[in-house]
Amino acid sequence: MEIFGANLKMNPVPKDNKNTSYQQLVNLVINGYLSTDHRGIAGTAEKRIIVFAPFTHLPQLRNWKSFLNNQKIELGSQDVSEQVSGAYTRQISPVWLKELGVSTVLIGHSEVRKEYEDILEEASPCGYYAEAIDRLFNRKIRNALAHGLEIVYCVGETEKEKQKDETKKVIKRQIIYGLNAFNKEELGKVIIAYEPRWAIGGGKPIPSDEEIRTAHNQIRENACEVGFNLEKLIIMYGGSMDESNAGRIMAIPGVNGGLIGSASLNSERFAGIVNYRR
Ligand code: PGA
Numbered sequence: 001m002e003i004f005g006a007n008l009k010m011n012p013v014p015k016d017n018k019n020t021s022y023q024q025l026v027n028l029v030i031n032g033y034l035s036t037d038h039r040g041i042a043g044t045a046e047k048r049i050i051v052f053a054p055f056t057h058l059p060q061l062r063n064w065k066s067f068l069n070n071q072k073i074e075l076g077s078q079d080v081s082e083q084v085s086g087a088y089t090r091q092i093s094p095v096w097l098k099e100l101g102v103s104t105v106l107i108g109h110s111e112v113r114k115e116y117e118d119i120l121e122e123a124s125p126c127g128y129y130a131e132a133i134d135r136l137f138n139r140k141i142r143n144a145l146a147h148g149l150e151i152v153y154c155v156g157e158t159e160k161e162k163q164k165d166e167t168k169k170v171i172k173r174q175i176i177y178g179l180n181a182f183n184k185e186e187l188g189k190v191i192i193a194y195e196p197r198w199a200i201g202g203g204k205p206i207p208s209d210e211e212i213r214t215a216h217n218q219i220r221e222n223a224c225e226v227g228f229n230l231e232k233l234i235i236m237y238g239g240s241m242d243e244s245n246a247g248r249i250m251a252i253p254g255v256n257g258g259l260i261g262s263a264s265l266n267s268e269r270f271a272g273i274v275n276y277r278r
Contacts, residue, residue: 002250003048003191003234003257004274005076005152006033006264007106010054012202020265026060029053032267034067040271043072048257049274050104050152052076055092058100065101076104079112080149082139094147104150106259108137108178110197113154130170134177141178141190151190152236152259153178155219159198167196168218175222184227191234192219193259199239202262206240209252216254243272251278 008028011019020028029051033041043049051073053061061068061075068075081091097105113133120129141151155174157167171194179190194215199206207215216235223233237249238259249255263269 001046001048001234001256003050003236004270005050005052005104005106005193005236005238005257005259006270007052007078007109007238007259007261008054008057008264009078009111009261012262012265022056025054025057028265028267029057029061029073030064030067033073033270034064034071035267038267038271039071040275041071041073041267043074047274048072048074050074050076052078052104052106052152054078058097058102062101068101074103075101076106076152077102078106078109080105080107080140080144082136082143084143084146094144094149097144097149098147102149104152104191105140105144106152106154107140107144108134108154108174110154110156110195110200114197130173131177134174135180137178138180141182145182145186145189149189152193153190154193154195154238154259156195156197156215156239162196162198167215171215171218172222175219175226179223179226182227184229187223187226187228188232190228191236191257192223193236193238194219195238195259197239200261202240202242204240206245206249209248212237212249212252213254216252220254241273243269243276246273246276247278250276 077097080094083091116133155171157170161170234256236257236259237255241258241260242263
């Protein structure tokens, strides 16, 4: 099984520096992904396609459910609340996501991780909080799983961590704390995405084949330690994946799919990735 995710986010290409409007993003999926011209973007028994849309867009896209169903495109969200019950302004309940037809939740995306890191660093410049953020993601995963949602959990090192040769250590920490204390059945609903943070942003240099292969092997090793059934584990690669490098990346042993940001904002480019040739 291969999985391709379109991570439709705000302003993904910094040099472009313009925000996509609400309607442009809706049109991208409806007229771009779902138009007859791009039937190339369609799920099959061997290939799943998930559109991770911002919360604001989920109801609109759900209205196109029959079209999404025809092309077997699934809906994903970009976050979920860690709160199980109670009053929490701003938070998004997994119950609502289920009701809107969401199948999968993206948790731990590096841009979300960075938001927490920035706040915590400002509060405590010398503090060590990486594990606390992993534990927060763990609670989000638990909450989503409890409501029957599937997870794509993102892991990966920053540029600074890579330079300090800490990739192995960082991935291990993210998996050990983020995926701690789940049973095999629950872990069967978790997909992992390896997203080196320095490669995210579209058009950036991507890791060598060897680096991707090593990171994916390492993820498998750590996933085994927390109790995954390795035969079923899916690991996606994310970070400047596009139509020109998808074939090369997908040929690396251990890569089972891609999480695509910038290039997913153009339906032809996304189709080129999904229908990559080796
Ligand atoms: P990118 O983003 O494809 O623009 O590098 C990847 C992601 O956001 O997951």
